[in-house]
Each structure stands twice: as C-alpha cells, then as structure tokens.
Amino acid sequence: MHAQPSLISDSIQSYIQRAEKLQEEYKYEESLEIAKAALQNAQFNNDDKSLGYIYNIIAKNYEISEDDTKARSNYRRAMTHARSSKSKVLETDLYNNLARVYTKHNLTRSKGVGYYKKSYEFAVELNDTARMIRPLLNLGEYYISRNDFDSAYEYLAPARELIHENSSNLDKTKLNGLLGRYFLNVRRYEVAEEYIDRAISYSLGETKNKNNNDELISTYYEELASAYETKSELYKKQQDYQNAYNYQKKQFQNILRAKDFKKLIELQRANIKYEVDQYEEKIKKAETEKKESVAEVTKWKISIILGIILILISMAFLISAYNNNIQKKKLNSVLIEKNKELISAKETAEQVSTLKSQFISTVSHELRTPLYGVIGLTSLLMEDPDKKKKTEYLESLKFSGDYLLALINDVLQLSKIETNEVKLEKVSFDIRSLIEGIVNSLHTKQKSNDNTVHIDIDKNINTTLLGDSVRLSQILINLIGNALKFTKNGNIWVSVKCLQNNEDSYDLRFIVKDDGIGIPKNKQQTIFDNFAQVKNENQEYEGTGLGLAIVKKLIQLHNSEIKIKSQEGKGSEFYFDLTYEKAVKEEEISLQSGENLSIGTSNFYVLIVDDNKINQIVTQNILKKKGYTCNIASNGMAAIEMLKKEKFDLVLMDINMPEMNGLEATKVIRTFNTHIPIIALTAVEEGEIRNQALSVGMNDVIIKPYDTQQFFQTIMRNISKVKMA
Structure with a gap:
C-alpha cells in the first residue's frame, strides 16, 4: 500500500520526460496527449511540482503552435503550482517563458520586460549562471530592437562577465551579435567588428554541426543573417558601399537558408501528423476487417503507397512554388533596401548639413566672445588708463587668451577622437605625481573659489603604472577643473581605489567628488554632449562645453564608461574604471616630472x-x-x-x-x-x-x-x- 504513491510519482516523471522528448522531435500532438495523461495522475496525487512542469510543457506546445492565449494561460497555471511547491528553478524558467510570450505584443510588452527581470533576479538567488545569462540576453535583444542602446548595454555588460568558454555556443553567438550592434551604434567601429566576426564564426561552425537538430540550425542561420546585416551597416557607416552590398547579399542568403530549414520542420510536422492519422485509421480498419482476404490487404497497401506518392508530388509542387515566391520576395526586398539606402543617404546629408551649421554657429559665438574681450581690453590699455586698472585689464586679457586656446585645443582633440586618430600609448608614470601635478596646476582656480582639494590613493596600489598618462591627465584635468569651477568655499575629493590587484595589472576606480551646486536630474545625460556648457544661458562663458564630451570619448577609448551621481545643491560625483599594467619606476620619471637640474x-x-x-x-x-x-x-x-x-x-x-x-x-x-x-x-x-x-x-x-x-x-x-x- 505504501509503495504505490512512489510508483505513481515515478510514472509521472517518465510521462514528463517522454512529453519533452516528443516535443523536441516536433511531435507536438503526441507530446500534448502524453502531457495530459501525466496531468491526470499528478492531479490525483496533488503533486504540485509535477503539475508545474506538465503545464509548462503544455504551454510550450501551444506557444510553438502560435496560440499565445492558451500558452499564457498554461504558463500562469504552471507558475501557481511552482510557487505552491516552492520550486525556484521552475519559477525562474517560467518567468523567462512568460516574458517571451508577453513581449511579442505591444499591450503586454512592458509586463514581459518585468518578467525577464524577475527571471534574472531568481537566477541570481539560485546562483545559476546559465539561467542568469538567458534573461540578460533577452533584455539586451529587446532594448536593441527598440533602439535603446544605453539600456541594452546595462544587461549585455553583466552577460559578458557571466559567459565563459564552457557556455553554450548559442549564448556566445547571441552575446557577440548583440554587442556588435551596440558598439556599431555608439560608433566604436573597430570593437563592433571584433564582436560581429566572433558571432559569424560561432554561427558558421554550428550550422555545420551534425548534432544540432533542424530547429537549432535554423536559429543559427538567423543569427548569421543578423550578424551579416550588422556588418553591412558597419561598412555603410564607413562609406564602404561595395562591402556593405556584399554582406547584405550574405544576409539575404542566410535568411533564405533559415526559412528553408523552417519549411523542412513544417513538412516534418505535417508528415508526422499524416503518419499519426494513418496509424489511427489503420487500427480502425484492422478491427473491422480482420477476416478480409490477402488480396484486399494488398489493395489497401497499394492505395497507401499511391497516397504517399501523391503527397510527395504535392510537396514537390509546394516547394517549387515556395522557392519561386521566395525569389520574388528577394528581388522585391532588394529594391526596398536600395530605396531605404537612398532615403537614409538623403537623411544623413541633411543631418550633416544641420550639424555643420550648428557647429559653425556655436564655435563662431565662442570665438567672438573672448576676441571681443581681447580687442576691447587692448584698446583700453592703449588709451593709457589708470595704473590701478592696468592689472585688472591684463588679467582679463590673459583669461580671454587662455579661453581661446582651450577652445581651439578642445575642438582639435574632439575631431581627432571622432576620426579615430587618437591611439592609446603605453608609458611608465607615477599616479600620485600625476594627480598632485594636476591639482597644483589648477591652484589658481582652486584659490579663486576658496576650495580645498583632498587626494586619496589606495595604499594597495604601487603608484608606478604603465599606460597612457596623457589621456588620463586630460580626463582628470577636465573633471577636477569642473569640480573647482562649480564649487565655492567647499571641498573636492580625488580618489583612486583598487578594485582588483591582478598579477600584472590593477583594476582601478577613479572618483572625482565635490559638494558644489550639483546637476539637475534632467541634465545629467546631456552634459556629455558637445557644447553642453555653452547652452546654459544662466552662465557666463567659462568653458568650451567640450570638456565632458572629450572625457566620455577618452574613457570609451579605454573600453570603459563614465558614471555620475549628483543631487542638485548637494554636489556631484563622477567615477570610471580603468585597467593599468604594473611597471617598474624608470629613472627618467623624476627628470620628466620637472626636478631641478644642476649643471x-x-x-x-x-x-x-x-x-x-x-x-x-x-x-x-x-x-x-x-x-x-x-x-x-x-x-x-x-x-x-x-x-x-x-x-x-x-x-x-x-x-x-x-x-x-x-x-x-x-x-x-x-x-x-x-x-x-x-x-x-x-x-x-x-x-x-x-x-x-x-x-x-x-x-x-x-x-x-x-x-x-x-x-x-x-x-x-x-x-x-x-x-x-
């Protein structure tokens, strides 16, 4: 008596496994029948955990059949039983499955995104890397499809940290393809190409893997088509139209291959359904015609064979018609794409013209303002004003000259970065000497607003590093200079923290914090735009407005991002992470830092x-x-x-x-x-x-x-x- 529930439980698990296997073999009708049989046993035993898994299988069958209403209903039932049985693993999977169905439709899209996030949170609690990767990639793909690249990167960055050599090739393919699209849209073309090429390499390998079923191969062809599309866009943005066209052709070819495999899957499903129907008919006939002669049985077999031949002929006609239709669609698609390219080129030209006008207008304003000061003050000095006024005029004259120089340098620097002319160098430098030198060089600005600068460098850092000290100086001069400008009678903290001490390098976090005026929430993203400073109508000209744009692009050159925390009236904090190699201090460092020479x-x-x-x-x-x-x-x-x-x-x-x-x-x-x-x-x-x-x-x-x-x-x-x- 006591052994029966165990046997029944084993039987339910066996049913679940069979249903899953039939689902993988495209035998959805049979999978559904087995799942429903398992459902009766599980309901009889009040087995919530098994019920959760069974409803999940049933829902997936409906999802594959594109009956999303029934799919959602059964996924929700599965969720109820998963929660009742406290099966966190199943809950994690179900949130991801529900999200997949909900994000298909506009009205439920935001709810689907929420389910992806819940799936990720549950996976983190389980410390299950594979289940953490899945919703992160789905969220990254969702936001990229919406052209929200900043949000996409928030999920792709942690996915990149989680994916390793032993991760599935599909995860690696998707990640590299999505990162390629992200970096393409932030105009980091070299990095984008690296990721796209990796995605292509993984996809090509897996399309030839005989262990993959048709559905998986079709998925890899879709990923390959997407990667070729991204590469075509990459070359188009670099005005290499011949390569752009070549990769566009490859994209179309792989779309067709993916569709060919999907058509095979549909034919397999149809054939399986046909065989099931014939099998049921055969049983009925066998029961009613047991006493029929051998001649009748032979006739029946011949009719079956003829039926199969007819079906094969019909299939041949269908495939031929399908291929003809595809060719027509392909040609039509090419024409549509070419038309899009022309429209895109026209829009780009208009955009460039607008940007050019805006640039000339802004720069001419910024040049005229200090030039007016230079000419006007020179005239006043030539008229020989009071000696008391001369010092004041000369200081103002020097300020205008310094401002003009800063504007010219910033415009040249930004132009170099955007045309990929800036390359990172590797030289030995002392991080403490570099920061102290920057703070000392800004002493006048520090004194004018009566500010105090505090320097804090992590004791775990051997201060001699190998990297591009010039670019780091440009970043810190801009950030510290801004902190001093927008803080009065306050404090500025410059900190360097060691995030990780590796064998040959340090992962460092640089922080510049102040207790100044702060930045309003609605302006925290736009401050990194070109000429953001000069757009502030409440400020006299005190900067070119290019400083933070240069900072952002220089940090991106190091494959990092700058972050900001700020509250209006309470100050701002800028921070970014960089990796530097460890170095032995060279004898020339003291010479380069400007020590006195006695000769x-x-x-x-x-x-x-x-x-x-x-x-x-x-x-x-x-x-x-x-x-x-x-x-x-x-x-x-x-x-x-x-x-x-x-x-x-x-x-x-x-x-x-x-x-x-x-x-x-x-x-x-x-x-x-x-x-x-x-x-x-x-x-x-x-x-x-x-x-x-x-x-x-x-x-x-x-x-x-x-x-x-x-x-x-x-x-x-x-x-x-x-x-x-």
Whole structure:
C-alpha cells in the first residue's frame, strides 16, 4: 500500500520526460496527449511540482503552435503550482517563458520586460549562471530592437562577465551579435567588428554541426543573417558601399537558408501528423476487417503507397512554388533596401548639413566672445588708463587668451577622437605625481573659489603604472577643473581605489567628488554632449562645453564608461574604471616630472629662429627674465650662417618660415653640428609634427602657446643631456 504513491510519482516523471522528448522531435500532438495523461495522475496525487512542469510543457506546445492565449494561460497555471511547491528553478524558467510570450505584443510588452527581470533576479538567488545569462540576453535583444542602446548595454555588460568558454555556443553567438550592434551604434567601429566576426564564426561552425537538430540550425542561420546585416551597416557607416552590398547579399542568403530549414520542420510536422492519422485509421480498419482476404490487404497497401506518392508530388509542387515566391520576395526586398539606402543617404546629408551649421554657429559665438574681450581690453590699455586698472585689464586679457586656446585645443582633440586618430600609448608614470601635478596646476582656480582639494590613493596600489598618462591627465584635468569651477568655499575629493590587484595589472576606480551646486536630474545625460556648457544661458562663458564630451570619448577609448551621481545643491560625483599594467619606476620619471637640474650655470646663449616679430619679442623677453642671453634669426638660412660663426647652447626653431623652413634648416645644421640641442618651437599640432621633427635631427618639440614652467623644463632637460654627456 505504501509503495504505490512512489510508483505513481515515478510514472509521472517518465510521462514528463517522454512529453519533452516528443516535443523536441516536433511531435507536438503526441507530446500534448502524453502531457495530459501525466496531468491526470499528478492531479490525483496533488503533486504540485509535477503539475508545474506538465503545464509548462503544455504551454510550450501551444506557444510553438502560435496560440499565445492558451500558452499564457498554461504558463500562469504552471507558475501557481511552482510557487505552491516552492520550486525556484521552475519559477525562474517560467518567468523567462512568460516574458517571451508577453513581449511579442505591444499591450503586454512592458509586463514581459518585468518578467525577464524577475527571471534574472531568481537566477541570481539560485546562483545559476546559465539561467542568469538567458534573461540578460533577452533584455539586451529587446532594448536593441527598440533602439535603446544605453539600456541594452546595462544587461549585455553583466552577460559578458557571466559567459565563459564552457557556455553554450548559442549564448556566445547571441552575446557577440548583440554587442556588435551596440558598439556599431555608439560608433566604436573597430570593437563592433571584433564582436560581429566572433558571432559569424560561432554561427558558421554550428550550422555545420551534425548534432544540432533542424530547429537549432535554423536559429543559427538567423543569427548569421543578423550578424551579416550588422556588418553591412558597419561598412555603410564607413562609406564602404561595395562591402556593405556584399554582406547584405550574405544576409539575404542566410535568411533564405533559415526559412528553408523552417519549411523542412513544417513538412516534418505535417508528415508526422499524416503518419499519426494513418496509424489511427489503420487500427480502425484492422478491427473491422480482420477476416478480409490477402488480396484486399494488398489493395489497401497499394492505395497507401499511391497516397504517399501523391503527397510527395504535392510537396514537390509546394516547394517549387515556395522557392519561386521566395525569389520574388528577394528581388522585391532588394529594391526596398536600395530605396531605404537612398532615403537614409538623403537623411544623413541633411543631418550633416544641420550639424555643420550648428557647429559653425556655436564655435563662431565662442570665438567672438573672448576676441571681443581681447580687442576691447587692448584698446583700453592703449588709451593709457589708470595704473590701478592696468592689472585688472591684463588679467582679463590673459583669461580671454587662455579661453581661446582651450577652445581651439578642445575642438582639435574632439575631431581627432571622432576620426579615430587618437591611439592609446603605453608609458611608465607615477599616479600620485600625476594627480598632485594636476591639482597644483589648477591652484589658481582652486584659490579663486576658496576650495580645498583632498587626494586619496589606495595604499594597495604601487603608484608606478604603465599606460597612457596623457589621456588620463586630460580626463582628470577636465573633471577636477569642473569640480573647482562649480564649487565655492567647499571641498573636492580625488580618489583612486583598487578594485582588483591582478598579477600584472590593477583594476582601478577613479572618483572625482565635490559638494558644489550639483546637476539637475534632467541634465545629467546631456552634459556629455558637445557644447553642453555653452547652452546654459544662466552662465557666463567659462568653458568650451567640450570638456565632458572629450572625457566620455577618452574613457570609451579605454573600453570603459563614465558614471555620475549628483543631487542638485548637494554636489556631484563622477567615477570610471580603468585597467593599468604594473611597471617598474624608470629613472627618467623624476627628470620628466620637472626636478631641478644642476649643471653649473643658467646663463645660456640661445638662438631664436622665428619669422614673426611678435613671437621673437615674446620668446626673447621670457628667456631674458630667466637670465638667458639671446640672438635672433628670421629664417632658416640666417640661422645656419649664425651657427657657423657663433657658439650657442641651444636653438629654438620655428617650423613654418619663408626662404627655408625649420625642418630643412635642421637637416643642414646636422651636417656640421651634431651635438647642439635643437627644439622645435611651433604652433603646429604636436601629433602632426613630432615624428617629422625627430626624423630630421631635432631633439624635442614645444607647442605654442606653452606653459612657462614646462617650457624651461624642456630647455633644461635638453641642455643637460649635452652638458653632462
């Protein structure tokens, strides 16, 4: 008596397993019959757990048959029994299944998204990685389909952390395909291409895997088509229309292959249903015609064979008609796509024109404002106002000049980033010296608003790192400068925390926090847009409005994102995570950081080579204040003659000059004087001229206008190498 419930329970499990197997073999009618038989036993035994699994199978059968109303109803019944039996695993699966059905329809879409999130929360509680990945990918795919790429990345980022070598190839394929689409739409084309190529590689491999059933192969062909579509869009955005067209063709080919496999599945289902119907008919006939002769049985078999032949012929006609229809649709689809491309190109051209007008309008405004200050203040100084006013005018004049320089530098920097000209370098630097140097350089801004800056670097970090210190400096200068600008009589905290100490690298979190005016919630996303600052009508011009746009793009170059926490009136906190390799401190770091060099004297004889009279006066007076003796040459030819007659300690060489430019002059000088330090003093962008300058024999480059302290550090460093050699 006591053994029977156990036997019945075993029998129910056997029924469930058979129903699931039949479902995998496309035998949905039989799967449904077995599930209903199991349902009666489970109801008799009040077995909630089994009832949950059975209703889940029944619901999935209805979902496959596209009867979403019955699918939803049975999934909800399954959920009731899963909760009653406290089966968290089943609840997790059911939330994901319900979400899949609900997100198909506009009216229930938001509810479906909520179910995906619940599925993920339950999977986290279970610590079940595979079940955590599934809703994350579904949510990522959902938001990308809605063109909400920021929301999509919130779910794709943790999915990327969870997926590993042993994860299913379908998960890897979906993740890489979705990340490819995300990075394409944030214009990080190189990263996008890497992910797309991985998705293509996984899909191609699995379409040839003989262990996969037709339905799975069809899914991989769909993923392959999607990846080729993304790659076509990638080339289209890079204006490589030939490759864009080639990958579009591959997309169509794989859509057709996926449909071919789906058609095979439909034919298999039809054939199975036909066989089931024939089998039932055969049983009925066998019961009523047991005493019929062998001749009648033979006739019956012949009729069956003829029936099958007729069905096969019908199928051949259907497949032929289907292929013809596909060809027509394909040609029509190509025409539609080409029309879309033309419309898209027209919209892009209009958008570019609008952006160009907006850019010119904004930049011209930003140039005119400080230029008005420069011209106006110069006029006032020329009229010889009171001596008390002169200092005030000169300070304002310098501020306007600094602002103009900042605007030009920011526009050039943003242009380089957006045309992929900025590449990350690897140099050894000291993180503490770098941050302290930045804070010291902003001392005037710090003092003007009476702020205090606090620096906190995690003790677990060996402060000598390997990475791009210049880009990190640009990021921190902008963030700390903004904090100082928008905080008065307050505090700014600059922190570096060690998130993970790896064998060869550190995962670091950089935090810049202030207790200033804060940022309203509705503006926290737009502050990273180009010229966001200048759009603020309540502020006088105090910045180019490009700083945070540059910060965001530089951090994205490091494959990271900047985050913000802020409350109006209570301050702001910006933070981002970067990885740096560990490095051994180089001897030159102290030299590069600007330590004083003792080489016996500071009365050096310097030749200034520059064709611009104003530049000659400025450079000569800066050097004379330091105790240097100067002479001037107005072009490269004059410089060569003077160097042959006189002995100089250093040459400051302009690049663009009449008669003979600085590069040509340096080549000639190096034929008779190989040791004298020659430093390019130029207004040309450093990235464009440094390699050329060094290749002709120059020792260093200083970009005009320059920071005076750095100017003398560069001069001392180059003279010392010769004097101490």
